[in-house]
Amino acid sequence: MKTIDSLGDLRGKRVLVRSDFNVPLDGTTITDDGRIRAALPTLKRLTNAGARVVVLAHLGRPKGTPDPQYSLAPVAARLGELLGQDVALAEDLVGASAKATVDGLADGQVALLENVRFDARETSKVDAERAELAGELAQLADAFVSDGFGVVHRKQASVYDVAQVLPAAAGDLVRSEVESLSKATGDPERPYAVVLGGSKVSDKLGVIANLLTKADRLLIGGGMVFTFLAAKGLSVGNSLLEDDQIDAVKGYIETAEKNGVEIVLPVDIVAADSFAADAPHQVVSADAIPDGTMGLDIGPESGKLFAAKLADAKTIAWNGPMGVFEFEAFAAGTTAVAQGIIDATSDGAFSIVGGGDSAAAVRALGFDEAGFSHISTGGGASLELLEGKELPGLTVLAD
Ligand SMILES: Nc1ncnc2c1ncn2[C@@H]1O[C@H](COP(=O)(O)OP(=O)(O)O)[C@@H](O)[C@H]1O
Numbered sequence: 155m156k157t158i159d160s161l162g163d164l165r166g167k168r169v170l171v172r173s174d175f176n177v178p179l180d181g182t183t184i185t186d187d188g189r190i191r192a193a194l195p196t197l198k199r200l201t202n203a204g205a206r207v208v209v210l211a212h213l214g215r216p217k218g219t220p221d222p223q224y225s226l227a228p229v230a231a232r233l234g235e236l237l238g239q240d241v242a243l244a245e246d247l248v249g250a251s252a253k254a255t256v257d258g259l260a261d262g263q264v265a266l267l268e269n270v271r272f273d274a275r276e277t278s279k280v281d282a283e284r285a286e287l288a289g290e291l292a293q294l295a296d297a298f299v300s301d302g303f304g305v306v307h308r309k310q311a312s313v314y315d316v317a318q319v320l321p322a323a324a325g326d327l328v329r330s331e332v333e334s335l336s337k338a339t340g341d342p343e344r345p346y347a348v349v350l351g352g353s354k355v356s357d358k359l360g361v362i363a364n365l366l367t368k369a370d371r372l373l374i375g376g377g378m379v380f381t382f383l384a385a386k387g388l389s390v391g392n393s394l395l396e397d398d399q400i401d402a403v404k405g406y407i408e409t410a411e412k413n414g415v416e417i418v419l420p421v422d423i424v425a426a427d428s429f430a431a432d433a434p435h436q437v438v439s440a441d442a443i444p445d446g447t448m449g450l451d452i453g454p455e456s457g458k459l460f461a462a463k464l465a466d467a468k469t470i471a472w473n474g475p476m477g478v479f480e481f482e483a484f485a486a487g488t489t490a491v492a493q494g495i496i497d498a499t500s501d502g503a504f505s506i507v508g509g510g511d512s513a514a515a516v517r518a519l520g521f522d523e524a525g526f527s528h529i530s531t532g533g534g535a536s537l538e539l540l541e542g543k544e545l546p547g548l549t550v551l552a553d
């Protein structure tokens with residue numbers, strides 16, 4: 155991959171940096187700033203080199219139009235604190251405010267443009283629309299640094315297209331993530347266990363097909379579970395369910411049997427009356443989720459089962475919390491899996507935790523990050539890399 159050094163002397167140059175600042179928020183309070191901290195080495199390196207740094211980022215999944223609840227204002231404030239300098243936030247992405255903000259930068263200063271996903275062209279499937287936005291972004295800068303590892307699996311204007319119209323390079327975070335994850339991409343030591351959970355179900359079900367040719371065990375938790383249970387003909391109440399993926403999941407279950415890959419599903423579920431921290435809840439058998447309830451965590455027997463299935467693993471990849479860990483009542487499954495992975499790691503396994511929320515969960519639940527071999531800032535991105543896919547945001551940076 156092209157390096158920042160290849161961009162030459164950056165003093166006085168405007169450098170556009172794509173970061174992943176998709177941090178968890180409670181209202182406007184950032185509950186975990188890990189992704190902002192992870193961006194600092196590249197940003198400091200650029201400011202120390204005298205560049206005028208213009209940062210691009212997304213927050214959440216707004217619908218291609220400005221939406222105040224997804225404003226990057228809290229991120230600009232936190233980034234400013236961490237960098238020890240004010241970070242101006244432009245009110246738009248490529249409009250008058252963005253231009254004025256960039257023009258106002260002195261050497262070594264940093265500004266942030268408003269959420270890239272407020273512009274529908276960012277995530278457009280039409281190449282020409284993304285290219286048009288990339289062209290407008292390119293007018294704001296002299297060079298581009300891709301450092302949002304969590305989005306390198308996205309073929310989006312600020313990740314992929316802009317790298318084709320400006321001199322481009324990989325930032326330090328992207329380089330170090332790729333290096334750390336490469337230890338599990340080639341020939342992982344076996345048994346190789348992959349734990350999948352979280353709520354981006356349709357996104358992440360897609361990786362399973364390839365993992366069925368690589369992993370020995372797939373442990374399924376979080377919001378993923380219910381599409382598997384439904385594929386087995388069980389009822390899941392009001393739990394998160396991707397109806398249109400049920401047939402695909404039936405196919406995965408068949409392929410797993412053929413390939414000798416063990417799919418481990420929870421045997422019990424914490425079923426709640428509603429999605430709330432104080433919702434009444436009960437532990438039920440996974441085949442008896444009552445109508446009108448929703449599964450918000452794997453149950454205690456499942457936590458023990460998952461830990462046992464991790465105990466002898468030599469390579470472990472985990473993405474996606476086992477339950478709604480943000481609510482104390484539904485955090486036990488995630489705690490059990492995190493502890494299981496830490497124990498396996500201390501017995502010699504190589505372990506990777508990936509994803510904004512999974513990494514946040516590890517910290518929020520009080521685990522020592524040093525207990526894992528690598529904590530990645532990217533969930534979907536790390537899974538797709540481990541799956542062996544070519545990621546558009548990386549291929550476009552090829553030397
Ligand atoms: N059973 C469930 N039902 C609904 N949401 C869930 C469930 N289990 C986990 N989640 C949610 O999944 C979210 C994280 O999912 P995801 O974005 O896929 O993970 P990551 O950011 O680590 O890649 C968390 O906010 C968590 O509350």
Ligand SMILES: O=C(OP(=O)(O)O)[C@H](O)COP(=O)(O)O
Binds near residue numbers: 534
């Ligand atoms: O949070 C992210 O990914 P992750 O949940 O897979 O870790 C990234 O910011 C990518 O966001 P996206 O999945 O909305 O493209």
